[in-house]
Amino acid sequence: MSMQALNQLVARSIIDPNIVQSHAAGQIDDVIADFEFAPEVRKHLGGLETNSFAEFTLLAYRVVKAAEVPVRSIELPSPAEGLFGDQDQSDREHVA
Amino acid sequence: MIPFSREEREWFLRNLAKGLLDYFGVTEPPVQVEDMLKQPPPIYDADFGVVDMYSNLWDATFARPPSRRGSIFVRIDLEQDERRFALAREMLSALITSKHGRALGLPDLLLPNLRESAEYFARYLLIPDILLDAYRVNGGKKRGFADRFKIPAQIASVRWAD
Numbered sequence: 001m002s003m004q005a006l007n008q009l010v011a012r013s014i015i016d017p018n019i020v021q022s023h024a025a026g027q028i029d030d031v032i033a034d035f036e037f038a039p040e041v042r043k044h045l046g047g048l049e050t051n052s053f054a055e056f057t058l059l060a061y062r063v064v065k066a067a068e069v070p071v072r073s074i075e076l077p078s079p080a081e082g083l084f085g086d087q088d089q090s091d092r093e094h095v096a
Numbered sequence: 097m098i099p100f101s102r103e104e105r106e107w108f109l110r111n112l113a114k115g116l117l118d119y120f121g122v123t124e125p126p127v128q129v130e131d132m133l134k135q136p137p138p139i140y141d142a143d144f145g146v147v148d149m150y151s152n153l154w155d156a157t158f159a160r161p162p163s164r165r166g167s168i169f170v171r172i173d174l175e176q177d178e179r180r181f182a183l184a185r186e187m188l189s190a191l192i193t194s195k196h197g198r199a200l201g202l203p204d205l206l207l208p209n210l211r212e213s214a215e216y217f218a219r220y221l222l223i224p225d226i227l228l229d230a231y232r233v234n235g236g237k238k239r240g241f242a243d244r245f246k247i248p249a250q251i252a253s254v255r256w257a258d
Contacts, residue, residue, distance in 0.1 A: 007111050007114070010108060010111035010112070010115070011111045011112070011114040011115035011118055012115060012118075013115065013200060014111075014112050014115035014116060014191070014196075014200075015115055015116070015119045015137045015139060017139055017196060017199075020196070020199045020200050024199070050098075051097070051201070052097070052200065052201025052204065053199075053200045053201055054097075054108070054200055054201030054202055054204065054205040055097060055098055055201055055204075055205075057108060058098060058100050058104050058108070058205075059098070061104055061107060061108075062104075
């Protein structure tokens with residue numbers, strides 16, 4: 001979500017002078033409020049101190065990438081593991 | 097300027113291209129890059145233009161004569177697909193040196209690798225991901241790709257592999 005918002009922010013900045021003007025005036029918070037950043041990312045971006053808007057976008061990219069949680073696939077137990085588990089237990093019962 | 101990676105630079109370039117494509121409402125190939133230059137967003141009125149020239153030295157180059165509008169000077173005898181790519185490539189120089197581009201900080205980010213950045217930008221301006229994906233989903237093959245997007249075959253090959 002935040003990466004999509006950042007992509008939109010960068011894309012719009014190339015034709016919208018208000019974005020760079022807000023950044024130069026230290027009011028980037030006002031701009032990023034218009035995009036769907038995650039709340040914790042938005043807070044972090046608002047605190048970035050940079051010399052240019054381009055530099056801001058690079059640091060923002062790092063912030064957003066770091067905040068992205070990889071989507072984990074559902075981890076089901078392997079059927080093979082289940083069989084081996086039963087086998088182990090059965091072996092132990094025989095020994096007992 | 098902070099140090100940055102090639103991946104970060106290319107991410108930025110893709111979004112610059114996307115910003116222009118969104119502005120012009122591009123929905124299908126071929127991307128009309130010459131129309132973009134002739135009817136630019138208002139913020140680039142002083143930066144986008146096309147001037148045909150006779151030259152054997154280069155295909156196209158951006159120049160900003162003192163106190164005049166910046167323009168891409170392009171060889172008049174180029175094939176159409178080569179012309180489109182050359183114009184798209186030189187458009188990045190127009191953006192970087194524009195008043196707005198300088199305010200954004202584009203020179204520090206993009207001038208150190210200008211040629212590479214410009215060619216990458218041009219590939220994504222002429223063949224944005226969304227149109228490439230649609231082409232593939234609709235059964236488009238590598239053969240015919242260059243013709244569909246009206247780009248040089250060599251550029252099509254690079255973009256197909258991107």
